[in-house]
Amino acid sequence: MGSVLLDEFAHSDTSYRRVADTIRDRIIAGTYTPGMRLKVPTLCIDLAVSSNPVREALQQLQGEGLVVIAPNKGATVRPIDARLIREIYEVNGILDAFFAGRAAQIATDEQIMELIAIHRKLEQAMLKGDVPKRADNNHQFHSLLGEISGNREALTVRLRHRNLMRAMRMKYGFSADRESIVLGEHEEIISAISARDVARAEYAAKMHCLRSCDDIIIQASIEPRPSATQQPAKRLTATSN
Amino acid sequence: MGSVLLDEFAHSDTSYRRVADTIRDRIIAGTYTPGMRLKVPTLCIDLAVSSNPVREALQQLQGEGLVVIAPNKGATVRPIDARLIREIYEVNGILDAFFAGRAAQIATDEQIMELIAIHRKLEQAMLKGDVPKRADNNHQFHSLLGEISGNREALTVRLRHRNLMRAMRMKYGFSADRESIVLGEHEEIISAISARDVARAEYAAKMHCLRSCDDIIIQASIEPRPSATQQPAKRLTATSN
DNA sequence: AAGTGGTCTAGACCACCTT
DNA sequence: AGGTGGTCTAGACCACTTA
Numbered sequence: 121m122g123s124v125l126l127d128e129f130a131h132s133d134t135s136y137r138r139v140a141d142t143i144r145d146r147i148i149a150g151t152y153t154p155g156m157r158l159k160v161p162t163l164c165i166d167l168a169v170s171s172n173p174v175r176e177a178l179q180q181l182q183g184e185g186l187v188v189i190a191p192n193k194g195a196t197v198r199p200i201d202a203r204l205i206r207e208i209y210e211v212n213g214i215l216d217a218f219f220a221g222r223a224a225q226i227a228t229d230e231q232i233m234e235l236i237a238i239h240r241k242l243e244q245a246m247l248k249g250d251v252p253k254r255a256d257n258n259h260q261f262h263s264l265l266g267e268i269s270g271n272r273e274a275l276t277v278r279l280r281h282r283n284l285m286r287a288m289r290m291k292y293g294f295s296a297d298r299e300s301i302v303l304g305e306h307e308e309i310i311s312a313i314s315a316r317d318v319a320r321a322e323y324a325a326k327m328h329c330l331r332s333c334d335d336i337i338i339q340a341s342i343e344p345r346p347s348a349t350q351q352p353a354k355r356l357t358a359t360s361n
Numbered sequence: 362m363g364s365v366l367l368d369e370f371a372h373s374d375t376s377y378r379r380v381a382d383t384i385r386d387r388i389i390a391g392t393y394t395p396g397m398r399l400k401v402p403t404l405c406i407d408l409a410v411s412s413n414p415v416r417e418a419l420q421q422l423q424g425e426g427l428v429v430i431a432p433n434k435g436a437t438v439r440p441i442d443a444r445l446i447r448e449i450y451e452v453n454g455i456l457d458a459f460f461a462g463r464a465a466q467i468a469t470d471e472q473i474m475e476l477i478a479i480h481r482k483l484e485q486a487m488l489k490g491d492v493p494k495r496a497d498n499n500h501q502f503h504s505l506l507g508e509i510s511g512n513r514e515a516l517t518v519r520l521r522h523r524n525l526m527r528a529m530r531m532k533y534g535f536s537a538d539r540e541s542i543v544l545g546e547h548e549e550i551i552s553a554i555s556a557r558d559v560a561r562a563e564y565a566a567k568m569h570c571l572r573s574c575d576d577i578i579i580q581a582s583i584e585p586r587p588s589a590t591q592q593p594a595k596r597l598t599a600t601s602n
Numbered sequence: 603a604a605g606t607g608g609t610c611t612a613g614a615c616c617a618c619c620t621t
Numbered sequence: 622a623g624g625t626g627g628t629c630t631a632g633a634c635c636a637c638t639t640a
Contacts (some may be wrong), residue, residue: 134432135629136420161607170630172413175609176420179377183424191375192636194608207514214459214515215452273448274455277518374612411611416628433617435627532636608623613628621622 124238135169140177142167147186148283150290150354158187158195185280186287200288200297202337208281209333213326216262220309220325224318231268232314239306246299255286255298261306263287265325284351285336292339371388371447376410381418383408388427388438389524389529399428399436424445426521427528438461441529445580450574454567456519457503461550461566463558480547481504487540495540496527502547506566527576533580542572 143163163174172350178195181187189195223231242257259282265273305328312321384404386392419436422428430436464472483498500523507516546569553562557570 134627137432152455159607171608172416172629175413176417176628179417179420180424191378192608204514207512210459210512211456211515211518211613214455218451218455271448271451273445273522274452277452347497375608400626401628410626413610415607433627603640606637608634608636610634611632612628615627617627619624620624 132172136173136176136180139163139167139169139173140180141180144184144283148286148290149183150287152197153291154197154287155199156197158197160194166283171285185284198284200284202340203286205285205337205340208284209329209336211276212281212285213329213333215274216325216329217322218271218274218321218323219262219265220313221271222271223265224250224313224316224321226270227268227313232310233259233263233312234344235264235310237302239310242306243303246303254344255289256303259286265309287337288340292336295335295339298332298335302328305331316354367444369563372585375414376423377414377417379434380404380410380414381421384418384482385425385427385524388422389527389531393438395438395528396440397438399438401435414513416452426525428522438528439525441525443581446526446529446574446578449525453519453526454527454570454574456515457506457565457566457570459515460506460510460519461554461562462484462559463507463512464506464561465554467511468554472505473551475549476502476505476554480544480551483547486546487544490567494513496530499543500527508552529577529581533577534577539576543569546572 124164137196140169143152143158152158158178160171160174160178164171167174178187178189182189182195185199187195188198220269238257238261242254242261245253245257263275266278303346305324308324309321312324384393384399386404393399399419401412401415401419405412408415419430421430421431423436427439428436431438446539462534468476479498483495483502496538503523504520505581507519510516525541546565549565553565
């Protein structure tokens, strides 16, 4: 029987998942920047699907904190201001201190080896100036720390915040000397974990976060010309419930 | 021209928001219990809407952590096992310690008065055995602590976890003597904040969380046996404390 | 007063079951 | 095979914003 609709069997996964993955990647990659309108008709054409999967994907991304949906007004990439950055890094600092402290308690020697291996790859990527690989290795470093803790829930929260901050980094970048400092901070964290020094590991992780926060705020305050989208309007921050 | 559809002007908000609110309330109230299937056709009939708003609401609730959606298999109320409870309370303990410690630093005298007022109302509700009011006042107590910190992002995370645990409490309840213990723990937190003793406030809040976690696990008398799914974890995260 | 875009319905398609 | 229910499309309705 001939199918009325698409004969392509491009159904490896559900459509709304692929749409959500695509939009998420574009937000993290900086293709869609914070504050940008995400119009359903445009996305429908671009991704060759109808409105329903797009709308479901946007709802899901709102749940992840990457998108804000205002009733009858549509979706925008979550706008990020200095306050939100500070709040997120405050939470990140608390969680990362927990991760590092827990790692100092329970990490196996193999896991510590793996941390060091990732750290070396990160070092290489920085030397080569390979920005995407740099971001990926940094992500792996902190993900492994989270996994060692065994707390998936905490890791989920942390990952969502990381995605938001990656979007910021893609828009504003790092300050010139931040990269070499990051390496030193990672080494201090690894050193503390290896020494099984919980307090030092917690402190090192927290400081790593604080300095990253300071850096991103400095970078972001370098006035990026307002893009040619619509007027800023008011910030809506429609917090659910 | 006559409207083809409903002429009722029952459009105070969007449909998918009302559906999400309804389902969320029912999960928290225990009408829909963890693990229960949420079938779209049933919800459509029950709530008198079509599938699209229901599906969008489910996606949103998945983002909030109350619902799990499996591709081509549908939605279920998020199943909760002992591991998830421990993970959530671990995060809660960290966040509540932060909230209480921050409150000890920056709470105004008026805010502390308000905390005490809520505490008294909670006391009254417990004496009267008014369970819904009890839950509501307890929620207010911890929400105010979160608001004092000024960190909305942390508060959002904490609120989501609170919703999940309220669903658990609605299903399993408290142990007999837990209520009076809660009052004492809240008083200790208030006392530490009033004394501006950061470390004591953090410790009191963390202990409050840990005891609540222990209580709910006992009430649920959950055996964390691995279910029919695969068991990838080899090393169990040493049962904390 | 159009137009744009968000929202919702009805129905078709199709994946995963049961029998 | 048949049924149940998840998924997607097409199109209608409607809120908000242009001019």
